[in-house]
Amino acid sequence: MTNTLHRYGDAESFRDDFVIFAMACKGGNDADSLPKLRRFLEIAAEYKPVNLGDARHGGALRPSKDMNPMAHWNRDMTPDFQTVIEGLDKPTTCAAVFDNKVAAEDFVKRIKEEDLGLSINISTSIDGAEQCCNHAGIPRHSVGYSLGFEGGTDNLPSAQVMMLSTMCGHGMVSHSLAKKMTDWVKEGRRTPAEAVTYMARFCSCGVFNPSRAKRILEGVIDAK
Amino acid sequence: MRINPDKCVACGNCTYVCPMEAIYIDPVIKRATIKRDECVECYACFNGLSQEHLNPTIVRTTRKLFAMLRIRFEPEPDVCPTGAFEPDELVWPRVVRRAFSDPRVPHESTGVEGRGTEEVKTNDVTGRVKVGEVGFTIEFGRPGVGARFTEIQEMCWALAKVGVSFEKKNPITSLMSDVATGTLREDILNEKVMSAIVEIKTTIDRTEEIIRLVWDVEKRLKTVIAIGVGTRCDENGEDHIVEPILERLGYKLQRAKTNIGLGRLSPAQNPAAAKETVNA
Numbered sequence: 076m077t078n079t080l081h082r083y084g085d086a087e088s089f090r091d092d093f094v095i096f097a098m099a100c101k102g103g104n105d106a107d108s109l110p111k112l113r114r115f116l117e118i119a120a121e122y123k124p125v126n127l128g129d130a131r132h133g134g135a136l137r138p139s140k141d142m143n144p145m146a147h148w149n150r151d152m153t154p155d156f157q158t159v160i161e162g163l164d165k166p167t168t169c170a171a172v173f174d175n176k177v178a179a180e181d182f183v184k185r186i187k188e189e190d191l192g193l194s195i196n197i198s199t200s201i202d203g204a205e206q207c208c209n210h211a212g213i214p215r216h217s218v219g220y221s222l223g224f225e226g227g228t229d230n231l232p233s234a235q236v237m238m239l240s241t242m243c244g245h246g247m248v249s250h251s252l253a254k255k256m257t258d259w260v261k262e263g264r265r266t267p268a269e270a271v272t273y274m275a276r277f278c279s280c281g282v283f284n285p286s287r288a289k290r291i292l293e294g295v296i297d298a299k
Numbered sequence: 300m301r302i303n304p305d306k307c308v309a310c311g312n313c314t315y316v317c318p319m320e321a322i323y324i325d326p327v328i329k330r331a332t333i334k335r336d337e338c339v340e341c342y343a344c345f346n347g348l349s350q351e352h353l354n355p356t357i358v359r360t361t362r363k364l365f366a367m368l369r370i371r372f373e374p375e376p377d378v379c380p381t382g383a384f385e386p387d388e389l390v391w392p393r394v395v396r397r398a399f400s401d402p403r404v405p406h407e408s409t410g411v412e413g414r415g416t417e418e419v420k421t422n423d424v425t426g427r428v429k430v431g432e433v434g435f436t437i438e439f440g441r442p443g444v445g446a447r448f449t450e451i452q453e454m455c456w457a458l459a460k461v462g463v464s465f466e467k468k469n470p471i472t473s474l475m476s477d478v479a480t481g482t483l484r485e486d487i488l489n490e491k492v493m494s495a496i497v498e499i500k501t502t503i504d505r506t507e508e509i510i511r512l513v514w515d516v517e518k519r520l521k522t523v524i525a526i527g528v529g530t531r532c533d534e535n536g537e538d539h540i541v542e543p544i545l546e547r548l549g550y551k552l553q554r555a556k557t558n559i560g561l562g563r564l565s566p567a568q569n570p571a572a573a574k575e576t577v578n579a
Binding site: 078079080081082083084085086089096098099100101102103104105106107108130131138139140141142143144146147150183186187190191192193194195196197198199200201204205207208211213214215216217218219220221222223224225226227228230231232237240241244245246247248249250251252255256259264273276277279280 | 314315316317318320341343346347348349350351352353373374375376377378400402403417418419420421422423424425428434436438441442443444468493494510514517518520521522523524525526527528529530531532534535536537538541542545550552553554555556557558559560561562563564565567568569
């Protein structure tokens with residue numbers, strides 16, 4: 076999933092960012108993959124992820140098509156993992172996001188034991204992924220390096236905004252929204268936790284990391 | 300995508316959520332309006348904004364009243380209060396915009412959601428990138444800039460000229476009228492998309508040559524480029540070949556996606572091939 080590969084930040088900034096996803100190969104093993112993908116999500120939920128999602132329906136925080144106006148004062152900000160698991164109806168990429176290495180390592184080990192036959196990828200710092208593999212006793216099969224952004228980079232926003240917006244590599248979390256949320260947190264108009272949920276709802280496959288985003292926004296307050 | 304002017308109350312929420320900054324409040328009609336040529340049909344507005352279905356007249360009146368009293372009502376920033384977004388029926392070639400921009404729509408050519416490629420993510424099943432080979436994903440327009448196919452074509456031409464092979468199961472390759480020269484269909488060239496990935500494969504010894512070529516072409520392009528380099532690890536899970544080349548070229552590698560090799564062919568789908576595992 077290149078949408079998790081090119082996250083902006085240095086390796087240290089990925090210390091709380093472990094995206095682990097399962098994928099069936101078209102024509103290779105997708106025909107009977109639906110229950111296996113669901114099993115992947117069910118197991119992930121046991122390891123306290125900070126987000127869970129599939130590429131067709133989105134993550135554990137979703138927008139509402141029929142929002143009650145009173146919700147402005149009482150918005151539900153709880154990630155709903157069960158809806159993600161139950162909503163999976165076709166084979167697609169399924170992802171779990173963890174904010175600590177121990178959970179990611181234990182989950183990878185468990186997934187190896189479960190032997191689902193799906194392709195499993197870890198997207199994080201190079202060292203972080205290697206440590207997950209070592210913990211599970213698996214040699215890495217293939218690795219895809221991000222070389223970062225180049226070319227016409229003059230119009231890209233600040234590093235802080237980029238760290239937030241690139242957590243949806245599909246580009247669904249706009250730079251403008253990330254900037255607006257950063258400003259609102261600075262001005263005390265929203266808490267970091269609230270600002271994070273607004274952005275997470277735009278991510279269409281559930282790989283946005285609310286925990287890392289909250290840390291980045293809290294850094295805005297600390298820097299004041 | 301269009302915004303129904305009878306419903307829009309010009310709250311401005313959508314102007315911030317558009318990844319292409321293609322939505323603005325038209326000062327003449329006092330409604331949110333989409334710059335059609337800049338819109339990439341990503342549906343972030345339609346899919347991402349929560350929708351209330353309030354009466355537009357009441358909302359406008361309330362907003363006017365509040366404005367007169369200099370009172371700021373601060374609604375949730377991810378809501379369209381009147382559900383004013385209405386998807387257009389997209390026809391060729393505009394439909395290409397959505398295919399490359401709305402991640403929930405699977406690409407027709409590959410059946411894969413997102414940017415439509417499996418790359419090394421399923422390499423343990425496909426054997427797409429073998430030992431001694433390197434797979435490049437050259438992504439245009441990301442993050443939040445967008446790209447037109449004219450720019451992508453320029454890169455494809457340059458790559459084709461040095462004889463690299465384009466990945467067959469890739470949406471850009473499927474839009475080429477001549478794969479040998481990297482020429483894209485003429486009718487899509489001016490279409491703008493959120494991002495698109497050109498995927499090629501070559502031998503490891505050509506890694507530096509390809510990167511230098513990309514550097515050369517990207518100087519002439521306005522859009523931003525993200526390069527991914529995928530390779531097969533050795534039997535110990537190590538890569539002692541590609542990583543040093545990239546570092547020698549000045550890249551400080553921070554992040555990677557790692558395929559941990561648990562995938563395998565389904566015997567039911569591939570009765571013959573399943574006997575030989577590609578990840579062995």
